[in-house]
Amino acid sequence: MIPFELARPRSLKEAIALLDPEDPDIRPVGGGTAVMLMMKAGVLRPTRLVSLRDVEPEYAQVRPGANGELVIGGLTRLATLEHSPLVKEGWPLLARTLRTLSNVRVRNVATIGGNLGHADPHMDMPPVLSALGARVTISGPNGERTVPVEQLCTGYYETVLARDELISRVTVPPQAGRPAAYMKVTTRAAHDWPALGIAVVLDMQGAAIGRASVIVGAATDRPTRLTEAETLLRGASPDDAILRDAGEAGAAQLDIVGDAHGSASYKKQLLKVYLGRAVRTALDAASARGAQLKGHAE
Ligand SMILES: Cc1cc2nc3c(=O)[nH]c(=O)nc-3n(C[C@H](O)[C@H](O)[C@H](O)COP(=O)(O)OP(=O)(O)OC[C@H]3O[C@@H](n4cnc5c(N)ncnc54)[C@H](O)[C@@H]3O)c2cc1C
Structure with missing residues (x-):
């Protein structure tokens, strides 16, 4: 060396x-x-x-922010985030996603800033944070600026960060009980790198989907919003036909790239199938949580 x-x-x-x-x-x-x-x-x-290990401890902490937001210091370890009672309570999507992100040894040392700064398109957190509408605060010699997580990655291992800038905070809007899911499709163990990752966050209007936020990872050179699928889901009842159409639209929108975890055609098929499964999983998780909370109240 x-x-x-x-x-x-x-x-x-x-x-x-x-x-x-x-x-x-x-x-x-x-x-x-x-x-x-x-x-x-x-x-x-x-x-x-x-x-960055010895900088001020506030950058390694998770705390509530203004307007019900979650503020995660850029040096917060993934395990700290995973076990935070605040996160478990208000952002169950994050807590669930972290449980299958690599293994406990990696989560015990890896930081959220390093996770986002690395910009490997296979990472699990960027699609999830993007679907939740999270922003990163970037600190540099001239002060701070804020960028949506969705706009952080510009290509394979490339970001909007200058070489003398650091991710100092991640701010996540409230999940606020919205149905949400991340489907991590792996070809080996559940915590392996994904062949495809799909994050879905839904704003419901009664039984219909008011607005859907759908981001896919591990399919192209950066996490990508599936705008065509989102348009189809807006105002729709989540039945089999619409979910199938949304999956088809998502797959048609992207020029998917194959890699060691799966060929382009395999990933395309995964996207067609798993987009609908992600929506169903989000709705099931939200109704199970609703029933649990009602049970506690009674
Ligand atoms: C065995 C193994 C399995 C894995 N499996 C998965 C998986 O299934 N899913 C998944 O999502 N990830 C997986 N990972 C990747 C893991 O999540 C990342 O390695 C980790 O999150 C990076 O965080 P870190 O703090 O260690 O980053 P570092 O290694 O310290 O840094 C990574 C990059 O980010 C830069 N950087 C670090 N901190 C900052 C900052 N605050 N601001 C700006 N830039 C910064 C560094 O210069 C470097 O370019 C796996 C890793 C390993 C080793």
């Missing part, structure tokens, strides 16, 4: 100052689970790693 400097700044500001907008060989490290694999594979040969 080529020697490199490991910097351990005590504040986010100091960390940002140690990055260089011009130098791709200087990189921030959250949990290091992706960085270490890239270094072992020889695709990353850093001259300096800026560890």
Whole structure:
């Protein structure tokens, strides 16, 4: 291994100052689970790693924000998020998704900032956070800016982040009891990398779908909103015919790319089938939760 400097700044500001907008060989490290694999594979040969482990503890915390939002510090470990009572109570979609994101060893060290900053299109969290309408706060030498998670990734392992910017917070609007599901389709164990991931969040109007937010991952070079399927679902009763049509529309919208987890045609078929299953799973989960809450109240 080529020697490199490991910097351990005590504040986010100091960390940002140690990055260089011009130098791709200087990189921030959250949990290091992706960085270490890239270094072992020889695709990353850093001259300096800026560890974010010792910056202010507030960046590693989960807390309620204004207007019922959830605020997740950029250095929050995935396991902290998974076990947060606040998340379990208000954002069950996040808690459920995290349980099949890799394994407990990875979740114990990986951070939400590293998860989003890595921009691997197979990641489970970006489609889910995008469907929920989450935003990232990006901190850099000139202050902060906010970007929807949906607009963070620009391609394979590419983001809108400058080399001297860090994800310092993720803000998630309330799930507010909305039916929501993430279908992670794997070809091996349930916690493996997805061959396809579909996140669905529904605003209901009585028994009909008022508005649907549908994002697919692991199909193209970045998580993508399935606008055609969303249009079909708007105002519809979620019966078999409409769900089949929505799946077909989603598959037709995308130029799907095959990879080690499945060919393009296999992923296309998965999308056709699993979009409808995601909607049904979301509705089932919401009615089960409603029944549970009613049971507690009685
Ligand atoms: C065995 C294994 C299985 C996995 N399976 C899955 C899976 O099923 N689903 C899934 O979604 N993921 C999976 N992953 C990926 C895992 O989720 C990521 O490796 C992890 O989330 C990255 O977080 P980290 O904090 O370790 O990032 P790091 O490795 O520290 O960093 C990753 C990238 O983000 C940058 N970065 C780090 N922190 C920040 C920040 N605050 N702001 C901006 N940029 C930053 C780094 O410079 C680097 O480019 C798996 C990983 C492993 C090792």
